[in-house]
Amino acid sequence: MPKEILKVTNLNLDIKGKLILDDINLKLHKKEILGLIGISGSGKSMLLKTITGLYKSKTAKIKSGEHNLIKNKKVLKNLVGFSTQEDSIYGNLTVEENIKYFGKLYGIKNKTIKERSEELIKLLELDQYKKELAKKLSGGTVKRLNIACSLIHNPKILLLDEPISGLDPNLRENILSLIDKIRKTGTAIIITSHFINEIEPFCDRIGVISNGKILAMDSAIMLREKYSNTYEISIRSYPGKYKKIHKLAKSDLNVINAFTKNNELIMHVPKKYSINNYTKYLTKLLNDNKEYLIKINVSQSSLKEVFRVIIKNVI
């Protein structure tokens, strides 16, 4: 188990009498990516902002090793890098100037800033934009610049608030790959997002947050184990008469819900039989109905499904 780098205990936050965060407890380990998923207003961003010290919790204990980060702001500021949901950069400065500016505010020496900014520009693939004004950059590039600015002081913890929101799928994939690269440099990351399925492959653990409370936190596999009682079956066949197949399978397999996505039939079924049995039954059904099978996959439910279950259980 990697070394623990951040420990948050009993974090409560109320603003003007309203409880925003309720007894948050979490740990973050070195090189770990912790995903926080939740609907808008669930408290994900507030949690990150409270960890960074922007909001004060009267009850929380935030520690990194022996350092009490609530009392020792200087250690906190040097330890944590925060990339906000909004693009926290100056539009009239170039990519390079933005990175260097924040580096100087951290009190880093010019030589180090130069080396570090070059590293970050390379790492976040900003080479061709480094002389461009930030206001002229595309959404994905701005996100990357935002992350680069958060990393200029080489923090051990990087907090990313919705880093892939507002981006197209390719850019989301691209950003997540870069986040993974950052993790490999030794940085522990907490990432919040509502793109549950997309962040799942990159997260070591995932925390489900709702109404300011962490409802579950574990690896994706364990969450599925704990909270999922269905399989997800996806079929691609030719000519693809999915309505007919769904109709035939519905009663035999006790299909809970079914829909088509990306020219595939997706069905959720109870964990009544083994995966192998489900595969055999569906292969035969397709064959009998003259459907040429291209692909069949029976798997645990998606994290989104797990998330729904967790939220539903709480409600």
Added chain:
Amino acid sequence: MSFKVTTIIGKNLKEMRRSKLSSLIIIIGPILIILLAGFVFSTDSLQGIKLAIHDGSDTVLGDNLIQKFKEKSFEVNEMSTLESCITSVKTGKNHLCIEVEEVNSNPLGKIDSRVNNNVTLFVDYSKTRIAWSIINQVHATIGEESEETTYAILGTLTERISNSINEINSKEDELDDAIESVETIQTTLKESEENIETITNQLNQLDPNVLIEINSFDNILLEYINEIENEFGETDITQDMRNQLQEHSENIATVMSIIQLVNQEFNANNPQEGLATITEEVDNLLSELKSIKTGIRQINKDFDDVEGILAEEVLNPIPITYSSVAGNEAGQSEQKLNFFDYILPGLITIVIMFASILLTSTLTIKERKTRAYLRSILTPTSRGIFTFGNYVTALIIVLIQATILLAITKLFFSSNIAIPFSLTFPSILIISSFFILAGIIIGNIFSSEETGVIASVCIGIIFLISSSMIMSIEAMPKILGGIIRYTPFVLAETTLRKIAIFQLPLANIIPELVILVGYLIVSVILISMLQSSQKNKEVF
């Protein structure tokens, strides 16, 4: 710390430079203000003023005034009736109605007909500021005509005096002849008096006894003759002697009677006394004539003095010279300042005030509202450093603006104002600092750029109104005026005026600077209090 401050300043300047509108307004703003003010204040005449004139009697004065107003680019409209003249002012067609009325009561009218007129101005006082300006302009023009009339009258009077002097001069010669004649008479009289005295003396010396003795001698001779005749008988010789003796006695008797008569005459009439009276009378006459001559000479001299007097001296018997106190300190060369120079300190203060307050309030609000601010405050850089960075940025820009402003003043408006750098620079530094801090306070109080700008403009206008730029402090209520004297704007303007116009040394501006530094300290305390309270209220 200085490393971080220079970074913040650099960032601010880069952002401004890359925001074309910001750069433009920073450079163009002061240029526009100074050009506008320069053109506005470099003239004191009014443009497009319409005057209605009613001159029912078609007087010379009326014609002259119309001519003069036209020469001064006034639009002159002649009105047939006074009523239409006044109505045109009421309806706004004209700014002022002038009635030229003929009167015949002035005795000077015999000299110049223009004095036989009354001029009445009908003014729309509801146009408060312009009314007095128009009155002043019109009054000045009528004053010129009035002055010309006075010159004409005085010219006529001077000419008449001159003629009188010539007349008197010619009469003085005649008087001199008269005096000479009387003096001759006086001499003659004196000689006559002396002759009479000689005669009198001679008469007095004439002894009647001698005649008597001669007479008695004649008698003796007669006795001798008688004796001779008695002795020798009467002869022709004795007869002849007797005849001669008789004739002699008769002659003596005649002489004696004449002497007696003369004596009687002298005793009866006293010619010496009569002559003395005449002489006295002549002396008196001569004295009178000489006195008249002295009088004439005095009159002549007085007239000469009058002739030498200029009409201007009569018009303005106590000449007043308006001399500027600017640069008239001992050992200093006098500055020849124009009207624009005098308003320049106030103008610089206005530009510094508005530029500082507006720029800094906008800069502060913009920084607080930018998304990057959140990232900035997560760095180990205190808010004080950010504030100080913004302060220095604004200070640099304001100093650049002040330099541009002064350069334009020198280049385009031929300002003669001498600005000593050693005093001006620190003063502008302190003045700008206060207004910049005021901008930071506004920027920390208000949360949107729009409200910040409105608040900045309002504060600027309040400072402007409560100064002597619009209304004289002396004209304000005593307590209010006393307070306003110590407002930052008034202190700033006073400081710059003392330096630039009066060239006063540091000692004379220390009181103002000390108070301004006091304001600076209060502002810094206020800013730190505001930022401290905001820290607890900020919502990200």
